[in-house]
Amino acid sequence: MKSSLKVCLFAILLVVFVYIVYPTNLSYANSENGQSTIGGIVVDGLKSEGMKAKIQEAVNQWTSEPITVSGAGAIINLQAAAIQFDIDGTIATYEQMTKRSWLTFWKSKRVVQLPLQIADSELLKVEIEKVKVWETDSTYKKVLAQAANLASHEIEADVKNMNVLDYERIALEIQPIPDNVAGLSNLVTVLNEQAVNPGQVFSLVEALGTEIDRANNETLDFVASMLYSIALKTNSEIYERASQNSVPSYLEPGIEATVTRNGSKDLKFLNMMDYAMQLKFTMEAGNLKAEAYGPANKQNVGIQVTRDYEISPRVIIRYSKDLPAGSEQLIEEGQAGFRVSVIRYSAEEPKGELISKDYYVPTHRVVLKSSKESEAEVSESLNYPLTNKPQLDLNGDGLADYDNGEEQQLRFPQDEKDLPKGSYYDKGGNLVTP
Known part of the structure; x- marks a missing residue:
């Protein structure tokens, strides 16, 4: 009886010891598929070398594509290859976590999901910091988290509250909307709140994308001209601009611009400031208002x-x-x-x-x-004598026309339908005869 009591007491103490050493809420958490992963890669049943080869292949594939970070109209592409992955260190941690002692032989294999260990990248952080409308630290952490799990390359940046930034309106243009425009509201929706990063070349054709087909040519020229005026006033460097070669009903000559749907003519400018520039387009009381916001323009x-x-x-x-x-x-x-x-x-x-x-x-x-x-x-x-009458070479022989040796009085036809076949008046009012 005493022997049975001792065995029972030992078993209870053993269970208590296991629960103290390996808390249940941390040690054996279940995954959705019941498989252990590193960086999202299933590694169950693999030894160290096989595990490393599989993870390395996945890392190589993931880093072959750029990381696209976007927010508040700004978009940047980061080089995923700039991220340094510590595969060996991650595997060592994984093996330590899944290692079973003789005290836990009766439990199933531990299931864990480990992110890959990665080193800090100042290069990525500096690139993110260039977009002044983004929260640098939180956006940077998002990038690292996606990388550690070899997750999506598309990341949404955390945007700062524009109201707390030291931004002001640095350019303004207001013009009445011409009568012959169509599809203007579609373009305004696309361009409003667009951010132009420092050192970024902004392309109007690229920014409009497929929406460019929802507006007529007059609308495209009108919007291009308004944006060109803004670019000039913000001291942006003009990379590309084409003139309409005719004076429109808005703005003054030399300020207008034109673009084409296929991009053969585009409006491109470079933001020369150290801060992102935000564009605002609004339609108010029959007018189009174009604005640019940025740090105080000195x-x-x-x-x-x-x-x-x-x-x-x-x-x-x-x-x-x-x-x-x-x-x-x-x-x-x-x-x-x-x-x-x-x-x-x-x-x-x-x-x-x-x-x-x-x-x-x-x-x-x-x-x-x-x-x-x-x-x-x-x-x-x-x-007037006949010799003073205009003599016309209608037959194209280089001589004035005569009939049976007699000089005839010739006069210019007054209506184009009376002209010889193939003849016409040019824009200068001159008669052209083939």
């Missing part, structure tokens, strides 16, 4: 548009038999053409930096005249 950027010279328009005369004799009608009012230079002044360029020279072709004055001669014109024409 450069006092100024833009000057100078008209270098003007070119007078030509007068194009067209004829119609439907107008009364001697009458004329103004079809289009002419406008002078000109070339402008855009110069930007800043603390870095106090003498001015030439940004662009744009040429805008003149709009010719078009007048429609009657093809019927008035009685006064006919009477006046009879007073």
Whole structure:
């Protein structure tokens, strides 16, 4: 009886000892699949060398792709290969945790899920820190956590509260929305709250993505022009910009811009500041307001548009038999053409930096005249000898036209339908005969 009591007491003490040494809430936690993993890689049943080879292969594959971190409109790609994994150290920890002593022979094998041990990477931290609208430390920890578990390469950054940042509006442009735009609200939604990182080249075509097909050409040009004006005022370096070569109803010549859907013409600029620049686009009371926010702009950027010279328009005369004799009608009012230079002044360029020279072709004055001669014109024409009449080479032989050796009175056809086959009036009002 005493012997049985001693055995029972020993068993109870042994169980108490095991529970003290190996707490149940930590030692044998169950996973969803009941398998042990390192960095998400199943390693059950593998010895050290096999375990290392399998994990190394997974690490090599994971580090072959960049880590994409995004937030508040900013996106950066980090080199996953810059992360140093301590595979040997992780395996040693795993073996220590799963090692069973003779006291636990009666329990099932311990199931653990270990993240890979990785070293701190100042390189990654510095890259994250460049985006001033992000919380550096918490975002950095997210990157390391994803890497330690060989998880997704897509990471959402922790964004700072913009209200507590020392940000202010550094550029503003407001223009009435033209009547012929379509799909403007779609583009505004995409561009609003976009962040341009320091040292980042911003591409309008890339930023709009597939939304570029939801707006017409007039809308694309309008938005590009507004953004170009903002880029100039923030002292951004202009990488690419194409002129419309015509004066729109908004902004002034030299400030407008155009883009194409296929990217053959794009608006690109580089954020030269040390801080991220945030764009804001809003539609208010028939106007489009474009803004840029950033740290206090101490450069006092100024833009000057100078008209270098003007070119007078030509007068194009067209004829119609439907107008009364001697009458004329103004079809289009002419406008002078000109070339402008855009110069930007800043603390870095106090003498001015030439940004662009744009040429805008003149709009010719078009007048429609009657093809019927008035009685006064006919009477006046009879007073001139035939030799003074205009002689026209209609047959293309290089000589004036004659009929049976007799000089004929020739006059220019007044209506284009009366011209010889293949002939036409050019934009300058000159008759062209093949």
